[in-house]
Amino acid sequence: MTLAQLVKPSVLKQPVYEPGKPIEDVARELGLDPASIIKLASNENPFGPSPLAITAATRALSQAELYPDGGCFALRAKLAAAYSIAPDQLVIGNGSNELLELLGHVLLGPGDDVVMGTPAFVVYKLVTLLFGARPIEVPLVNHRHDLDALLKAITPATKLVFLPSPNNPTGTANTQEEIVAFVRALPPHVVFAYDEAYSEFLDNPPDLRPLIAEGRKVICLRTFSKIYGLASLRVGYGYTTPEFAALLNRVRQPFNVNAIGQAAAIAALDDKTFTADVARKNREGLAQLETGFKSLNLEYVPSVANFILVKVGDGARVFDALQRRGVIVRPMKPYGMPEWLRLTVGTHTQNVRLLAELATATR
Secondary structure, eight states: OOOOHHSOOHHHHHHOOOOOOOOHHHHHTOOOEEEEEEOSSSSOOTTTTTHHHHHHHHGGGTTTTTTOOOHHHHHHHHHHHHHHEEEEEEEEEEEHHHHHHHHHHHHHTTTTEEEOOOOHHHSHHHHHHTTTEEEEEOOOTTTBBOOOHHHTTTOOTTEEEEEEESSTTOOOOOOHHHHHHHHHSSOOOOOOEEEEETTTGSSOOOOOOHHHHHHHHHEEEEEETTOOOGGGOOOOEEEEOOOHHHHHHSSSSOOOSSSHHHHHHHTTTOOOHHHHHHHHHHHHHHHHHHHHHHHHOOHHHEOOSSSSEESSSSSSHHHHHHHHHTTTOOOOOGTOOOTTEEEEOOOHHHHHHHHHHHHHTOE
């Protein structure tokens, strides 16, 4: 009997997530100097990590022989104070991706439906399929989530609805009023997962804490990977009702978040000067790229996140041409948008180079 015959059939059909290629891989494959390559593919922070976080992480390394705090007590306390909620409303994950999987462990199985927009973060669909549930994908309208259509897609079998705002990969957002009305219209058998991974780039991000305080089935998900620049440390969190947080913590692995990551995240929350500076530079970078796209006569989707979609024609060809020039971006064919690329907003210098290389690649 082969190994393939022993595994669950669903595993053999499970799609595989393909991340943006690391700089080292591209350098090795194309014979480029790693120092000459810029990566603008994974919505990472081009301005680096929070300095306060690095100091705290370095200090935590001196006790690397000890297991981390399995309950993330200090980090939950810090987040609770920041959000004016109780520590038992928080779940800490190995990146917010782990929290998506925890939702599957608690809620999903064969016969369940999960409603989501498309294109949106592909991991929603991957988690749904992993647990044998059925993804119900609702097309975006003008690159934006159609909340009325999402509501209409809900069935008696629907357990979970995902909404990212700003949305990855389109960079568009729904308003506070739209989201609150949507949540209030959800039937009682549906859990609402609101993905706020890029919310720190918004001037006034929606606040769903009042809905959680009402006892509604809402969980909000955030990450330290983006504006705080801690992607390699994998720290995310969710806040919800104490009851739901306790259920998610039941299926969470022990010691799922390392001590270095916890220390860095706690310190990063105090680095408000850094995050304000990143948000400001990101707005400037978006304006810089939009001006460049206009000069190149390239269609784009106005974004409020730290990335932007641009229409280049043959996306695969332009992606390959840019990569051979040492600029790594994200092709959108896997999202059903073969003419588009997603570009992370870089530093001013990186954006200048990106636009110059894009001008050559799209001729």
